[in-house]
Amino acid sequence: MMDPDHELFVTVADEGGLAAAGRRLHISPAMMSKRLARLEQRLGAKLVHRTTRRLSLTPAGERLHADLRAILAALDEAERRVSGASAMAAGPLRISAPTSFGRMHLAPYLQRFLDDHPAVDLSIDLSDDYSDLLDGRFDLALRISADLGPALAARRLATNRRILCAAPAYLDAHGTPRRIADLKAHRLLAARGQMPWRLVGPKGPVTVDGQSHVRTNSSELVRELSLAGGGIALRSLWDIAEALERGQVRQILPDHEGSFDVGLYAVHLPQANPPRALTAFIEFLVTLYCPAPPWERAVLP
CATH class of the missing domain: 1.10.10.10 (Winged helix-like DNA-binding domain superfamily/Winged helix DNA-binding domain)
Incomplete structure (x- = not known):
């Protein structure tokens, strides 16, 4: 004791x-x-x-x-x-997740975890700021990144597929790009720090640089602008799949996507014997997103 x-x-x-x-x-x-x-x-x-x-x-x-x-x-x-x-999984469990992703693809399923593990005292913070696990007292963080650093234990849950897309109204008014070079003549939309776009195409990596038509620190604002016909955006499939399915946006230049190095990870501090609550939550995430996340099913090849 x-x-x-x-x-x-x-x-x-x-x-x-x-x-x-x-x-x-x-x-x-x-x-x-x-x-x-x-x-x-x-x-x-x-x-x-x-x-x-x-x-x-x-x-x-x-x-x-x-x-x-x-x-x-x-x-x-x-x-x-x-x-x-x-x-039995029990005790406090503190989770950090990106705001939009947590709202769209974590929150709707949490009750399932709580029903299966009623003794877990779950606390979840949603923030787009980098969450330091030690400083924030987090047991686990969901991160969308290409580089997690060497000091964390990580479970890759999915590839973060990102596509170029625009609303039909924008494409009807300004035309549909046929080549990467055509993007220079179009309105591009990106939050601060999201450009240049690093894409992968049939001939390998391609970089698209420029200035966002509207400058903002909000990725959600970029999403809404693109849906409203404001320009072309590079959006994560988890964020735009429903709009794509409804025809609110169209994929353009489908042979080019964001770098596949960017993934969705569950990360935590290395531990020889992690608490059962932590391992149970990681197992729960695996059931949600592996082997293929729900936003990829029946949307894109």
């Missing part, structure tokens, strides 16, 4: 604050603060920085939190080996 003050500290770190941790443990904020101070005094190290608005771990606190989470995972694995059966 782990020291109660260690468990208290892990809960504080997982919840990101004394008040939230106290509610989960049914302990008053005053007693939470007292016990945390007692642990810091006993260890001779400051574990958290406290302000009126937020709580963050010190480097010593981050090391202790990682070590204690590994111990808890090892204890869970030991119990599973002794019992001869998989322990």
Whole structure:
């Protein structure tokens, strides 16, 4: 059995604050603060920085939190080996996902996971900002990227297919490009940081550079502009498949797509014995998106 003050500290770190941790443990904020101070005094190290608005771990606190989470995972694995059966997925699970993707392709299915794993205390943040797993106290993040870096464990769930597309109204008014070079004469739409477009065609990689017809930091705004006939966009198939199926946009230059290096990944910090809640959620994601994600089925070859 782990020291109660260690468990208290892990809960504080997982919840990101004394008040939230106290509610989960049914302990008053005053007693939470007292016990945390007692642990810091006993260890001779400051574990958290406290302000009126937020709580963050010190480097010593981050090391202790990682070590204690590994111990808890090892204890869970030991119990599973002794019992001869998989322990039930339980406890807190913090997930980060991109805003539009999470709303469209994660949220509609979450109740299925919660029904199968009622003891999991699920928390999900949707944001298009880069989510640092340590700083944000996330157990797992969904990322759409070509480069995840070497420090994370990752499960590739799907290739992020991206196609060039435009609304019929735009193509009727401005014509349909027949070659990549024709794009120079058209209105291109992209959020800040999304250009140049790196495409793959029959002759290999192709780069399309230019300036967006409307400058914006919002990929969702680009999507709506393209649906309204504002120009040509390079859109992820998960984002545009329904509009494509309804005829609200048409694919152009179908022999060119975004680089296949970009994929949808489930990423987490490497752990020898990850918590059952984490592995259960990854298994759930695999059932959703593998071997072919739903947005690719019956839409494009």
